[in-house]
Amino acid sequence: MSYKIVSKQQLSENVFTIEVEAPLIARARKAGQFVIVGVSNEYGERIPLTIAGAEPVKGTIRLIFQRVGKTTTQMADMNVGDSFGHVAGPLGKPTHVQKFGTVVCVGGGIGNAPLLPIAQAMKQAGNTILSILGSRNKELLILEEEFKIISDELIIVTDDGSYGRKAMVTEPLKELCRRNPKPDLVVAIGPTIMMKFCCETTRPMQIPTVVSLNTIMVDGTGMCGGCRVEVGGKTKFVCVDGPEFDGHQVDFDQMMKRMTAYRKLEQQALDAYQEHRCKIGLDQR
């Protein structure tokens, strides 16, 4: 298996979309599932990424990632024709898709990527789709066109007001939830803090809210337990019990703390990589 990159595009300053050869995954994947990728087979990290789309006939999957740490920086440096060391999946339980009625899809930043296939599947199941996409500014907004196609209504918000409304996603969310009849389901995917506040918004109105968690993982098959979160007071494993959970039950504060576990080491690895990259002139390209 080669896991070759067949196309690559930069969506915003630090967000890239790539198509990767992975025929079996392309065939098997369903909305809401993810893969674990590694750049190198010997020394690399294994990182989980949601599958943003797939073309089963072509045998490719689409991944969207943000350049944050060393591995994602390395991925951003890879070009068409380069191959990953490994791509394993599809992992996690697929999204529960059915006709709910009206579904509000809330995406924040890179969260729009995992949200898209879910919104598409919900649309296909006959739901009315109300989408809210948020980002820090106009440049960082991704997948607007794709969401336009499937949304019955699309609301854009930015932190600085450079595009759409100047607001947090929770503001329009609150408005949509107050409509009569109220939405039947909310799907919120984005930074942990955003998902937390979306859940706080919908909780008083008792609107079921699904979130998709992207925790630290190793194997992705339920062996290591690194991805554990507390949901409804019980320990759950994101890789096999999730990645989607009832947002009203998730202990987000604890999850945010766990996400910081390796921050220092991650920075160290990134610094070392960038220094190396600079020396060999990669940054000149």
Next chain:
Amino acid sequence: MSLDEARLHELLQKQQAGQVKAKDRYEIPSQPMPAQDAVVRRSNINEVALGYTETQARLEAMRCLQCKNAPCVEGCPVRIRIRDFVAAIADGKYDEALAIIRENSLLPAVCGRVCPQEVQCQETCTVGRKFKDVDKSVSIGRLERFVADRHKGGLLPKIAPPTGKKVAIIGSGPGGIVCAADTRRAGHDVTVFEAFHKPGGVMVYGIPEFRLPKAIVQEEIDVLKKMGVKIVCNFIVGRTRTIGDLMKEDGFDAVYVGVGAGLPRFMGIEGEQLVGVYSANEYLTRSNLMRAYAFGKGSDTPIAQSKRVAVVGGGNVAMDAARTAVRLGAEKVYLVYRRSEKEMPARVEEVHHAKEEGIEFHILQNPKRILGNEMGHVVGIECLRYELGEPDDSGRRRPVPIDGSEFMLDVDTVIVAIGNGANPLIQQTTPELEFNKWGNVIVDEKCATSMKGVYAGGDIVLGAATVILAMGQGRIAAAAINEYLAKG
């Protein structure tokens, strides 16, 4: 000539004259395993036990009484003809010794290292019985390793002509490797599917380099490849393809499920979600498979940079985790176990090595809660002292907490090594299979499951197995698969 060499020379001469008596054999001292210095090895990941010299091996082999009833064979899960291979070593016929082992075991270099011989072949050894000390038994495992290491890779077994039948092996751990080799030998077209990016299962992600060098596992995998077995990594059966897909669409006639350990158990106490609390599975996988020990020196895998570590549990995995923590630079490593040392399931050798490396044993103690700081990082564990009460279901004396005995251990990392539940993926995705209430696959004495053509073994069946038990089941399943495929 060294003293040992002189002793061996004398014994061999006596042997030729047919004059070696049981008394002479009892007088040969049990040969110690040469090992890396305990201080030096704390800061490297190289193998600890270095292996017998030829003289040592032959002397050790001469200790064997060649009992007619060979009780050692009874103690071996795969029934290696131990008495005969030991005799071959005593005679200096190492190739012959290896050939005898290989009749029943495909992974002698692995088993010689990680089998719990002291509760298997060496427990029943007459020499040990005579001295009323299992440590004085003939060191069968060390002898097995000796011959295996002399012939790395070994001879390729004969492969029967192609049968046109396809066998899928799910999981490339010890059970999967044996099952793959045995079904391939029968001429079937065999593919091994592995979820990780490297084959070898627990021998690669779990058992550390210092106990089982990865190069040895790689050699076994290479042998499989040379035999024509296909190995497909990054393939999660149940997700990438289901067992049903493999059989109905991909043309596999039989499947062996050897997916290994599942969800790690936690204690269910306060603080287990804090940063710095690991399952042993995660800690060891990061360190072994993903080489966190080389972080900043080629590897990107982060792992806690611990100063003070508490490992909870008393099995081999707990010892592996504690000894790994030492090598990753921890200044203080505590091993916290709620029963007494006598009840520890870990091998005596591992306990001994752990102590030599400075790991502090806290027996008859158990964590009550884990404490964290405002950042959510571990800062300590509160433990309770225990005493032993009446025996429980396992026959071991039940540990009972002593009221008011709480005390604190200052640690920044806690590694929980108290076992695993069943792997949940196969159950989630294979409704046709029957499972027990713990989620383990139900099989008959031939390792056959409730699904036609599907066999299973190792941890997914037994809950927690050893390398040799998994191998034993892989072999039973392979025989059953070969029989099943021969019929239709």
